[in-house]
Amino acid sequence: MDYTFQNLLGAPYRGGNAVIIQNTQLISPVGNRVSVTDLNKHHTITLPVSSSSNICRLAASPDGTFLIAVDENNRCLFINLPRRVILHRMTFKDKVGALKFSTDGEYIAVGVGKLVQIWRSPGFSKLVFAFELIRTFANSDDKVVSLEWSLDSDYLLVGSKDLAARLFCVRKLRGVLNKPFLFVGHRDSVVGCFFGVDKSTNKVNRAFTIARDGYMFSWGYSVKDVKMDESEDVPSPDTPERADVVMAENGGGIVTNQRKRKEYDGKDRDLEGEEEDYLHRGKWVLLRKDGFNQGGAKVTACDYHKGLDMVVVGFSNGVFGLYQMPDFICIHLLSISREKITTAIFNERGNWLTFGCAKLGQLLVWEWRSESYILKQQGHFFDVNCVTYSPDSQFLATGADDNKVKVWNVASGSCFITFTEHTNAVTALHFMADNHSLLSASLDGTVRAWDFRRYKNYKTYTTPTPRQFVSLTADPSGDVVCAGTLDSFEIFVWSKKTGQIKDILNGHEAPVHGLMFSPLTQILASSSWDKTVRLWDVFASKGTVETFQHNHDVLTVAFRPDGKQLASSTLDGQIHFWDTIEGLLMYTIEGRRDIAGGRNMTDRRSAANSSAGKCFTTLCYSADGSYILAAGTSRYICMYDISDQVLLRRFQITHNLSLDGVLDFLNSKKMTEAGPMDLIDDDDSDEEGGIDKQTRGNLSYDLPGSRPNRGRPIIRTKSISIAPTGRSFAAATTEGVLIYSIDDSFIFDxxxxxxxxxxxxxxxxxxxxxxxxxxxxxxxxxxxxxxxxxxxxxxxxxxxxxxxxxxxxxxxxxxxxxxxxxxxxxxxxxxxxxxxxxxxxxxxxxxxxxxxxxxxxxxxxxxxxxxxxxxxxxxxxxxxxxxxxxxxxxxx
Known part of the structure; x- marks a missing residue:
């Protein structure tokens, strides 16, 4: 089967800045991938391209054709959005704090550490090295975090952590000392800087700078001749000779070297022209200073809409404010989250506001005039433990460590129901045959039945004494519900209609992690860490019908769709196939080499010599039963042909180096006396737009050696489900729920x-x-x-x-x-x-x-x-x- 990556669910937003193109297309980073949401159709897709680590900065061209994505390793992807392909790649030499296309789309401004670099946009040109560095401004004393272009793309407003903003003239003007104007007076880092436009003349006449400590400065422009000082030429650092840029000794301003070639756009600019007194010969004055009055909260995100003359500001306490300028009138002040807002932007028309909270995985689009939500999505806060398709393949249900059950529309990629009644991690899910009922099991000791047409929990199955449930199933007719326990090693059987316990199956001597009814018969199969798989006749009350002995702990079990074959996975990395009618072992697949993953940061042994994680923890048969998918604590999903016992294909679920277990070999240069360099957190705790480093959720029954380290989540697949149509399958991974589907591209015989x-x-x-x-x-x-x-x-x-x-x-x-x-x-x-x-x-x-x-x-x-x-x-x-x-x- 030619399965290819189609979409990523369960994690609509993980950090970084979001952008909106064509007024309704929302682009947001999700780990090392990029998702695009159509806000009119509520349809979300994830681009098939991926970066080497988590994406932290995005910028889109004005026409929405091109997208630049920069990851934590400073690697840049230049993407054609309509074609969904990568056109160019490059690597910056320092951390990228800001990124923006010019208004005409011709240039790209990049804040690389303390520098501001101006690059020519590659566009549709086919070049060996497509990115051409035009100019470099080295005036900032600290990291650049904000950029804003003027309407004519001639001027650039730059905010940095050195408590100042600077106005640069990007074009080289003959005979003019291009010394930047400094906007000073801030007491904290400048997180946002914007141009205000005079609507009558369509020219810049104001500027706004927003400081991290919660103050906004409004600046006015007036035309006034300023005498330019002459200075000797001093080479500018990190600027190529072809850019012909030299530094002024007195203030670090940038001037044109007249003895070299003309300015980069091929046109000499004359000071006597009509526009030559525009922004570079006038004077900027501070008009007013306003405070947002949010106590100790810091400004973490902001945006300005020129047409409406409005500012939206997000704070570290989850509050956002909408203000009308230039009078600084507060229109809205609302709390939308418990954590800091990491992105806040207007759409092109200004009627929608988009907010993102990286720590909670929230992505909201709010219409401020009607005060209604256009989009409200939140992913699972911790790892997704279980995933299952509905019988008609239209819906997908997920359960996670954050105690939530979510139901997703597969076609649109959006979550339309979230159930929050569980009080502990959700460990197992099962769709009923009626297609609108869902069962969930949890460590809180309950099994709940949900009706997602009426949006309610209509039945709760409990036990006389509290138990922790880790497996769940129901018979094909829907008469009984069964759940296996972690602590008492029992299997509870309830009547679905009455909720009464009909039977308690005893016999296992370890946690019951696998539970499944035969699709065509009334036989229940259970697997346990006691090295056995047991078959039960639940309705005849005969107890155990058959017991299949194994040499190692059995981790999971699955029936073939016709019920005539049973697959079980053991701790030694083998998959056993049993004939359920004759009770005989049919085949055995040795999968230790196939499932072997990469090396974790804290591992003292190489991946080849380590025995940790070399086993399958989840199995799923195909719709026709000819092949089986298997996965575990590894970056691979393996597909096996059952009759020939051969590996057909391995799917690598991620190449994200921000996760552990992706690399086969570690770089010894990154090892220090204090441990791996990547695990030493030396970043600012209030870093804007980054992805918070946190330990993923870890259940107490994880296998030995699979517990995540303190710094980075480990890549793993906890659950796999194949759609009944056989056209797609879903995998619950550390990054979210990955959807793979059969490629319908042009193929002929x-x-x-x-x-x-x-x-x-x-x-x-x-x-x-x-x-x-x-x-x-x-x-x-x-x-x-x-x-x-x-x-x-x-x-x-x-x-x-x-x-x-x-x-x-x-x-x-x-x-x-x-x-x-x-x-x-x-x-x-x-x-x-x-x-x-x-x-x-x-x-x-x-x-x-x-x-x-x-x-x-x-x-x-x-x-x-x-x-x-x-x-x-x-x-x-x-x-x-x-x-x-x-x-x-x-x-x-």
Missing amino acids: PTDLDMDVTPDAVENAIKENEVSRALALSMRLNEDSLIKKCIFAVAPGDIKAAAISVSQKYLERLIEALVELLENCPHLEFLLHWCQEICKAHGSYIQRNYRNLLPALISLQKAITRAHQDLADMCSSNEYTLRYLCSVPNDH
Whole structure:
């Protein structure tokens, strides 16, 4: 199966700054990846590109085509957003504190440590070294943390931690000493600096600087001739000779070297021109100083909207304020979080405010006029422990150490329900067959049943004395609920309807971590650390039916979809496959080498010599039962062919070096007497926009050697679930829930092609009304757009003949095309007619080969069911409306 990364759920925001393009597209960093949220459609996707470590700074071009992402290792990615590909890569020499495209998109300003570098935007040019350094300003005495361009891209306002802001003229002006103007008087770091615009002239006439201690300075501009001092030329540090920039001795200003070439844009600027007295020959004065009055809270994020002349400010206590300038009138002052706000931005129109809280994983979009939420997402605060698909593959449920159960819409990537009734870590989940009921087990000693149509917990299953539950399942008919315990080694069986305990299964001598009912029979399988897998007949009350002995602790168990085979994973890294009817061992897969992960920072042994983590803690069969997915405390997910016992593929779930266990070999240069250099926290505790270093949640029953170190989370996969359609699978990892799906890109079979099979031949067949031949040719080309065009080219009366003419080997591809059309096309009756005729024409073939066609058939059922639900809701609404209209007396 050609599975590729599709999306990342469970962690909408992890830190850094967010940006908005095209007024409704929200771009936010998620670990070492970037997610894009359409705020109109509430649809979230995660780009398939990734950086080497956590992304801390983003900037988008004004037209929304290009995105720059810089990570903690100062590595930069230049991304084409529409194509979702990386165009260029480079590495900066110091930490990047600020990053911004110029207003015209031609240049990029980068705050690299104390320097401000001006780079030419690579754009669509194909160059060996695409990034060209134009100028470097070295006037700041501390780290640069804020940048703002003027409307004409000629001036740059820079705020830094040296308690000052500076105004630079980016263009080189002939005969002018380009000495920056200093905005001073702040008592703390300048976290934001912005230009104010005169709407009548569309020119800069004001500036605003916001200090970290909660004060805002408003500056006014007045034109006044200022005598420029002459100075000798002194080379500027870290500036290439081609930039022709020299430093002034008296103040560090930047001037043009007249003896070298002309300015970088190819145009000499003349002081006698009409615009030459704009910002560089006037004087800036302090107009007013205002305080936000938030006590000891610090300013951690801010933004300014030029059109509305408004400022939004986020504080370290989770409060944000919205102020109307220039009179500094407070419009809103609200608390949205318990932790500091790490990003706060306006959209292009200024009607929406976006806030992010890195520590809690919150991402909010708020419409300030109507005081309503456009988007409200929060990921799991700690690791996700369990994940499961709904029977129709539309929803995904997750449970984590933060005591929460979340339900996600797979198609949109958004969480629409969060249940918070559990008081301890959620350890297991199970969807009921009715598709809208969910069971969850927790260490708090309860098993809860949720109805996410009514958004409520409608049943709670408990025990006479408190127990800690770590496994959960329910029989296919939904009559009984079973849960395995961590402390008493028992399996409790409840009646789903009454909530009464029907039975307590005893026999295991260690925690029961695996529990699953056979999909087709009423046999319950349980696995335990006592080296056994036991089969129980719950309804006959016969106790243990069969016991499968192992040589090591059994970590998990899974049934094949037909119930005739059972897989169990043991602590020695092996997967055993048992025949449940004969009770015999069928196959054994040795997976220690395949699952072996990287080396942790605190490991004293190399990854090859360490035995820790070399075992599978979660298993999941494919929809047809031909292969199995397995994962554990490793950066890999392994896919095995069961009949041949061979490794088909290994999925590396991350390349993020900010996590432990990704590298095979550690760099000895980073070892110090105090320990690994990466674990020594020497950063400012109130660093803006960074990702807080915290220890991930760790349950008491984690395997030996898998406990996270004090500094960085360890990469692992705690749970895997394959969608019933077989088209995708979800993995609960340290980074969040990763969704992998089958790649639907353009693929064709060259053995079935000849010189006559071309797109033109398909078009000609449609024009000649030979629709069956056109459909056959499009199937051989396997081009999605042509297949759909041929489907719609068939007249309703000819659908039966066209369905009969379809070759059986192309039947699955045709069903997949119909599924996609049913989900995105309004011609419901026409498409249902197609589905009906295909089932009539190829019914016997479908019955004989149902296992191969099962993923496509389940997808078709899912699409038809969704269409039926939407149509039923619409009909019900229309029926009530008509009844109301008929009941209203007609007085006219």
